[in-house]
Amino acid sequence: MVAIDAVLADLKAEGDELEAMVAGLDEAGWRTGTPAEGWSIAHQIAHLAWTDRMAQLAATDPAQFAKTLEIALRDAEGFVDAGAVETLDETRGQPLEAWRESRKALSKALTELPPGQKVAWFGPPMSAPSMATARIMETWAHAQDVADTLGITRVPTARLRNVAHLGVRTRDWAYHIRGLTPPAEEFRVELTGPDGTPWTWGPVDAEQSVVGSALDFCFIVTQRRHRDDLDVVATGVDAEHWLTIAQSFAGPPGRGREKGQFG
Numbered sequence: 001m002v003a004i005d006a007v008l009a010d011l012k013a014e015g016d017e018l019e020a021m022v023a024g025l026d027e028a029g030w031r032t033g034t035p036a037e038g039w040s041i042a043h044q045i046a047h048l049a050w051t052d053r054m055a056q057l058a059a060t061d062p063a064q065f066a067k068t069l070e071i072a073l074r075d076a077e078g079f080v081d082a083g084a085v086e087t088l089d090e091t092r093g094q095p096l097e098a099w100r101e102s103r104k105a106l107s108k109a110l111t112e113l114p115p116g117q118k119v120a121w122f123g124p125p126m127s128a129p130s131m132a133t134a135r136i137m138e139t140w141a142h143a144q145d146v147a148d149t150l151g152i153t154r155v156p157t158a159r160l161r162n163v164a165h166l167g168v169r170t171r172d173w174a175y176h177i178r179g180l181t182p183p184a185e186e187f188r189v190e191l192t193g194p195d196g197t198p199w200t201w202g203p204v205d206a207e208q209s210v211v212g213s214a215l216d217f218c219f220i221v222t223q224r225r226h227r228d229d230l231d232v233v234a235t236g237v238d239a240e241h242w243l244t245i246a247q248s249f250a251g252p253p254g255r256g257r258e259k260g261q262f263g
Contacts, residue, residue: 123250167221208236
């Protein structure tokens with residue numbers, strides 16, 4: 001079982017990195033549009049604040065979260081957008097402090113969750129470490145949107161393993177959310193971490209595989225770069241197809257990014 005403290009430490013570090021990017025922005029900076037269509041930097045941070053609050057609610061008040069989930073399922077994409085806008089309205093367009101508070105509250109809630117207990121979510125139910133891993137993934141992905149907007153080149157760290165792991169574990173989710181049947185057999189996934197360390201998942205003798213840069217794989221599963229712009233090679237028809245639909249996030253399929261959009 002993954003130790004929750006270690007995952008929460010990575011989550012804090014990811015949040016701290018993103019906060020450092022935005023803390024000094026002026027009003028115009030907060031309004032700057034990002035690669036996510038219709039979303040400014042303020043929307044990005046507001047979304048993270050809202051999603052952290054949803055995760056805290058799921059961990060501390062399952063009955064109330066169930067009611068929220070019922071509403072969300074009627075219009076998943078619209079519900080998410082509305083959550084970001086609601087947070088912006090509440091904070092008068094300055095969501096940073098709200099996000100700081102939601103980060104702390106969620107960390108406390110996940111720490112107090114009994115080991116092994118799963119909580120409902122907009123995707124499959126998750127344990128506390130899995131929920132924290134999902135928050136790392138989303139924080140990292142939205143931080144990439146902000147970094148791309150501000151012209152910041154981030155230095156990848158070993159924390160990417162959390163994102164890559166979730167990307168592998170959510171393989172079947174990408175099929176289910178599209179009404180497709182996942183392949184019956186596992187794939188072999190072999191990635192090279194930022195420091196050259198090999199990260200592997202799946203059977204060594206699997207007939208289909210995905211091999212490449214861990215950073216580029218994380219770009220694929222978070223849909224922050226176009227598949228054709230990345231150093232990830234699939235062997236097998238099913239493995240190749242997976243890379244065209246992969247998504248490590250809950251909710252409807254994303255729009256992704258255009259080929260060549262980031263050089």
